[in-house]
Amino acid sequence: MCNSALRSLADRGLRGVKLVISDDHKGLRAAARRVFNATHQRCRVHWMRNALAHAPAKQRAAVAAMLKTIFAQDNKADAEAQWEVVADALREKQATLGALMDASRDDVLAYMDFPRKHWPQIASTNPLERVNREIKRRSDVIGIFPNDEAIVRLVGALMLETNDEWTVARRYMSLESLARVIDNPNIRLPAVAS
Numbered sequence: 001m002c003n004s005a006l007r008s009l010a011d012r013g014l015r016g017v018k019l020v021i022s023d024d025h026k027g028l029r030a031a032a033r034r035v036f037n038a039t040h041q042r043c044r045v046h047w048m049r050n051a052l053a054h055a056p057a058k059q060r061a062a063v064a065a066m067l068k069t070i071f072a073q074d075n076k077a078d079a080e081a082q083w084e085v086v087a088d089a090l091r092e093k094q095a096t097l098g099a100l101m102d103a104s105r106d107d108v109l110a111y112m113d114f115p116r117k118h119w120p121q122i123a124s125t126n127p128l129e130r131v132n133r134e135i136k137r138r139s140d141v142i143g144i145f146p147n148d149e150a151i152v153r154l155v156g157a158l159m160l161e162t163n164d165e166w167t168v169a170r171r172y173m174s175l176e177s178l179a180r181v182i183d184n185p186n187i188r189l190p191a192v193a194s
Helices: 002-011 026-036 044-053 057-071 076-093 095-108 116-122 126-142 148-169 175-179
Strands: 019-022 039-042
Touching: 002 026, 019 026, 026 039, 039 044, 039 095, 044 057, 044 095, 057 076, 076 095, 126 148
Parallel strands: 019 039
Antiparallel strands: none
């Protein structure tokens, strides 16, 4: 399923995908690698929730504080070193949590291979979840759609609005910083959206 969905996007012209951000989804991870040769970033926020679910309730605040020290590092090498320190400390009393950390480090820290300016946008699925919440909020206001085309018009308009906001008003990522990670650094924005 994931493979065919991503293949469909590639067939329609999607190119240059460097990173796919999602929850822990083995099929999507494999499909991203197979179809786009892209790195997989496991959503850091959801991973933290999964990790804390393995900690005893009374120790969750302390475990969360320990885990946050990993993400406070300035570079990937320091984060990986801190990851090992935290994993070793937790493994002694929380074997399941230690095993989760051992299995997920590369996926959770993948965002650190990209420019630091992008880290807040690519470490989690939160930006996409905000867009989805806005689509849900606006469709709830309407309530009943007369046909499928009406839904497509609403969602399409919201996606164009989001694109304009991220491109012009509140640039999601600067073209200059994106040029450092893409194969074709000559980025040109169309004067009119097509």
